[in-house]
Amino acid sequence: MDRLIYTAMTGALHTMTQQATVSHNLANASTTGFRAQTDAFRAVPVYGESLPTRAFVLDSTTGADFTPGAIQQTNRPLDVAVQGSGWIAVQLENGEEAYTRHGNLKMDANGILQTQQGFNIKGESGPITIPPDSRIAIGKDGSVSVLPSDSRMTAVSIVGRIKLVDPPAEQLVRGEDGLFRLKEGGQAPVSEKVALIDGALESSNVNVISEMVKMITLARQFDMQMKMLENAQQNAQQAGEIMTLRG
Incomplete structure (x- = not known):
């Protein structure tokens, strides 16, 4: 019984x-x-x-x-979608590195590139800061370029490159904040194979x-x-x- x-x-x-x-x-x-x-x-x-x-x-x-979600075009300069496998690295307040595919980015009051949740986007050389009064363009390889808002000036400057990683799925674990991390801790290496689509977002799968x-x-x-x-x-x-x- x-x-x-x-x-x-x-x-x-x-x-x-x-x-x-x-x-x-x-x-x-x-x-x-x-x-x-x-x-x-x-x-x-x-x-x-x-x-x-x-x-x-x-x-x-x-x-x-x-499984990747569908790609939806938004034509917003700060929107990026990861094409295929791969992740965007973010840096938490405690210095820990985590990963997301939420590419709806923004700038804080100091011009630092962040996710909508307020996590700093991690560049290959640290946080990425956008100068004031600048137009931004994000390349396929994650490079962040800025142009002066004055259309008469055409000088382009690269202010950083978003860290893109592609660790094996079995090495990742989801945290309570919705971000993924390596199961054994540490940081994933940069992957040159990961590509971004600018002006687009990936939907939920x-x-x-x-x-x-x-x-x-x-x-x-x-x-x-x-x-x-x-x-x-x-x-x-x-x-x-x-x-x-x-x-």
Whole structure:
């Protein structure tokens, strides 16, 4: 009897966890450069005396779906999309390096190039600062060029180059802030193969229809596991009644 309760109870619990993952993906269906979170069920044996036949059901977060999203043209000078695989490096306040594909950039009050979340874009020589009253152009290789706002002046200056990296997907882990990092820490090397598309953004790779179907399937699984718990309770009551009659 208790084996049924172990399995159904933990199955219902982690079905709810997967529902939270699906809800999170759907909430970010329109987030630029978002990578859908993936997870799966797995069985874990319960170790202990007289418990070799018991098993828990656990939700195993397997990582993220790294399939590229669709490219959407915006014609905004500070919008960039990563073409194919690769990441834009950002520097956090604690000096840590992290990676994003959210290419909707901006400049802060000091002219430092940042993401919309306020993370500094990491250049190959440090933060990238844009001089005031300048027009900006971002090249395919991540080079950031500025032109004076006065159209009569045509001098072009390169003020930095965005650090572009392409570590293997299995080496990356998503943080609570939505940014990716190397599992073992450290910094990924610059990759010359990563290319940017200027004046464009990458959409989320969440498949809304697939996630909705998954949500319905999980809801049905949860109902089934709750019915198993109800059956276990009914069986226990009936067994108790039989023992009372025999007594």
